[in-house]
Amino acid sequence: MLSNSSKYAIKGVLYLALNSDEDHKVMVRDMHGVVHVPEAYLAKLLQELSRHGVISSTRGPKGGFFLSKEDRKRSLMDIVKVIDGEKRVKSCVLGVKDCDTDQPCVLHKLVGANKSKFIKVLENTTILDLIEGKRDVEEFFPV
Amino acid sequence: MLSNSSKYAIKGVLYLALNSDEDHKVMVRDMHGVVHVPEAYLAKLLQELSRHGVISSTRGPKGGFFLSKEDRKRSLMDIVKVIDGEKRVKSCVLGVKDCDTDQPCVLHKLVGANKSKFIKVLENTTILDLIEGKRDVEEFFPV
DNA sequence: CATAAAAAGGATAAAAATGTCTTTTAATCT
DNA sequence: AGATTAAAAGACATTTTTATCCTTTTTATG
Structure with missing residues (x-):
């Protein structure tokens, strides 16, 4: 559903949310250790x-x-869309081509509801939402 | 969350649920076209x-x-466990090592609830549950 | 303007997932 | 028993994902 790359990217953005702004930019070199993502790969994703x-x-x-201020209003889905593409995230649970709510496959009714909620969360949650109230960086990246 | 292989396997088992029993076994050759999975690969998964x-x-x-009668009482999770392994399915959304309900990562609270439900569905839904009331094979495998 | 710092970009490598092919084993039928 | 059929097993091939490296471009600063 979510590739590792997307997860990496989300972690990276969360780090930036906690540790950067227009006046305090951060280099990949200084963050990759904290979020536990290979330096060069994280660089690629952030680029x-x-x-x-x-x-x-x-x-x-x-x-x-x-x-930036604007960046913080971005949703998690915005990140995932860039890295995985919308298609991959939203694809049917069983991977059938034209499966949707009109022509649902078997699993769709069972699992589809959960999946839809999952996607809604990605779409409706901004970076800002995620970090509010949080200050302890380590709390976010236990490993 | 679910690999393509797992989806393939689920499709295959659904086909068997609809078209086989102790007295009517089915060959991969006769089913791969219907479920839209490469013959040799489906064979491997079923094996x-x-x-x-x-x-x-x-x-x-x-x-x-x-x-068999018994096989039909298996849950979807039984299939997924064999193909993907339990670890992969249940792993944290952000892929952090020791993330669980005690030490949740950021996304865990947001997305974790949905994921838990998703897993519960996999665990609690049997093959029998899935096919009840259904007879039209094509309905299951639109593509 | 020269220099150094940092992302951007491209080529390559390694690993994992997906897919194919061939041989072996077991069951059935003559 | 022997021939045939189909899964089992495992080797091999391809593709995708993940990861690294090296060069180029941009930019702040002395």
Whole structure:
């Protein structure tokens, strides 16, 4: 449903939400250890997110990745869409091509409801929602 | 969350539920087209399920795969466990090592509830549950 | 303007998932 | 018993996902 890459990306963005803003950009070098994602791979993912405007970045000295005010209003689905593509996330549980609510497959009724909720959560939860009230970084990335 | 292989396997077992019993075994050759899974790959998956006692099979002429009365009482999770392993299905949404209800990660509270329900459905739904009232094979495998 | 710092981009490598093929084993039928 | 049939088993191939490395481009700063 969610690839590891998407999970990595979400972790990365959460880190940025907690540790960055326009004036405090962070380098991949300084975050990959905390979120437990390989440095080069995390860089790739963040670059992809930046390219699609989901997060922000600047190059050169004092550069790095960060979240603008606007970025924080992004939903989790915005991240997943860039990394996995919408199709993959929303695909039928049984992977049947034209399965939807009109022509549901067997499992659709059983599991589909849960899946829909899952997707709604991804769509309706912003980065801001996720971190509110949280300050302890470690709490987010136990391993 | 569920690999394609698991989905394939579930489709295969559903087909067997609708089209087989102790006296009417079915060969992979005759089912792969209907469930839209590559023949050799479906064979492999069914063999794996059979080896683990989730479905039944006999070799030779008149042989094939089938579901016994007992097999039909198996849950979807029994299938998924064999193909994906329990670990994969139940692993934390963010893939953090020791994340559970005691030490939940950020997403756990948001998405975890849905995931738990999803798993409960897999655990509590038997093959029999799935097919009850259904007779039209095609209805199950739209693509 | 030179330099160094940092992301961007592209090529490559490793691992996992998916898919195919061939041989072996067991059951059935003549 | 022998021939045939179908799953079982395992080797092999392909594709996708995950991961690394190296070069290029951009940018802040002295």
